[in-house]
Amino acid sequence: MKSKAWTVSSSITTDLWYNCLTSGGGYHCKVASNEDWIQAVQALMVLSVLFCLLSLVFFLCQLFTLVKGGRFFFTAIFQILASLFVMCGAIIYTVMSPDRAVGVEFGYAYILAWVAFPLCLVSGLIYIILRKRE
Amino acid sequence: MLTILALASIVLLGIVPQQSEAIVIYTGWERHALVGSDIRLSCSFFSWRWTSEDVTFSWSYRPDGARDSISIFHYTGGAPYVDNKGPFRDRLEFVGNPARRDGSILLKNLDYGDNGTFTCDAKNPPDIVGRASSVRLLVFEKVPIQAGVITGAIIGAVLGLLVLIVVIYYLMRFLVARRVFNLSVSKHGRKGKGKEGSQQRQLWRPPPVTLLPLTS
Numbered sequence: 001m002k003s004k005a006w007t008v009s010s011s012i013t014t015d016l017w018y019n020c021l022t023s024g025g026g027y028h029c030k031v032a033s034n035e036d037w038i039q040a041v042q043a044l045m046v047l048s049v050l051f052c053l054l055s056l057v058f059f060l061c062q063l064f065t066l067v068k069g070g071r072f073f074f075t076a077i078f079q080i081l082a083s084l085f086v087m088c089g090a091i092i093y094t095v096m097s098p099d100r101a102v103g104v105e106f107g108y109a110y111i112l113a114w115v116a117f118p119l120c121l122v123s124g125l126i127y128i129i130l131r132k133r134e
Numbered sequence: 135m136l137t138i139l140a141l142a143s144i145v146l147l148g149i150v151p152q153q154s155e156a157i158v159i160y161t162g163w164e165r166h167a168l169v170g171s172d173i174r175l176s177c178s179f180f181s182w183r184w185t186s187e188d189v190t191f192s193w194s195y196r197p198d199g200a201r202d203s204i205s206i207f208h209y210t211g212g213a214p215y216v217d218n219k220g221p222f223r224d225r226l227e228f229v230g231n232p233a234r235r236d237g238s239i240l241l242k243n244l245d246y247g248d249n250g251t252f253t254c255d256a257k258n259p260p261d262i263v264g265r266a267s268s269v270r271l272l273v274f275e276k277v278p279i280q281a282g283v284i285t286g287a288i289i290g291a292v293l294g295l296l297v298l299i300v301v302i303y304y305l306m307r308f309l310v311a312r313r314v315f316n317l318s319v320s321k322h323g324r325k326g327k328g329k330e331g332s333q334q335r336q337l338w339r340p341p342p343v344t345l346l347p348l349t350s
Binding site: 036044 | 283
C-alpha cells in the first residue's frame, strides 16, 4: 500500500484521490477531502501528464516537418510547462498537507513527483538545444 | 419473419410482468444541507399496477452511529401521520402527492443532530414486494464544493487558454498575410494608372503659335 500513496501512516494511506483506512484485513476508502488545495494538486498533475503527452505528439510532428538544422522550440515549451505544473503541484501538496505528526510520512508517489520535476525540466532543455539532423 | 417477431413479443409481454411485479422505490442517494435550512426528501416509486387507494408511504430515521431506526412518518388510508413525539416533532411536513406516487416530506430548521439515514418504504397493494430505499442527510455549516469541480475548472481553463493562444496565433498570421497581399495588389494598380495619365497629357498639346502673325 505504501507504493501508491502520497502520505502513509500505520493504518491510513492517502493519495490524491482517496483516503483509505485499513482495518481488520479490509479497507474503507472515501473520496479525498473536498478542500480546494487537493483539487488544485489533482488538476496540476493531470495537466502535466497531458502536456507531456502533447509534447511527445508535437515532437513526432516536428520531426517530419521541421527544416534541417531547426530546433524543437514548440516541443520544448510544452515539456517545460509540464515540468512547471509538476513542480507547482508538489509544492502545494508539501505546504498544505496536514498531519505532520509522528508516524506519518510521505509515500513513494510523493517522492516520484519530486523526481519527475527535474527530469521533465532537463528533457525540455534538451529539446531546446536539439537540432534536426542536416 | 414478422409473425415470429409478433409471437415472441406476445410471449415476452406475458412473462415479464409476472417476474418484475416488484415495486421499485426511488429516493436520492445523499443530500447536503446547511444548518437551519429546510430540506425536501423526495420518495417515489414505480409499479406495474395502477396506484391503488390503499397506497402507503412510511419514512424511518436512523441517526449516524445508532443501530436502530425509528418511524417518523406514515401515510395510509388517505391520511398522513407525522411525528409528534420523536426528534422531528413540529418540524416535519408532508408535501407529497400520493395520487402521483410522490411521498416526499419536508424537514424544517435542520440541526447537526439530524445527520443520519432516512429510509422510505412504499407499498402499492397488491404490489407489495420491494426493497426500501435510503437517503443520507449531511448537515453542514458551510456547503463544501463538490469533489472535482475545481479540478475540472482548472484543467478546462488551461486547455481553453491553450486553444485560444493557438487560434490567435493563426489569426495574426492570416491577417498579416492578407495585409501583405493587399499592399502588393495596390502597388501594381497605381503603376498602371500612372502610365495612362502620362499618355493623356501627351495627347493634349497646346495649339501652335503660328496663328498669331496672320492678324498683324
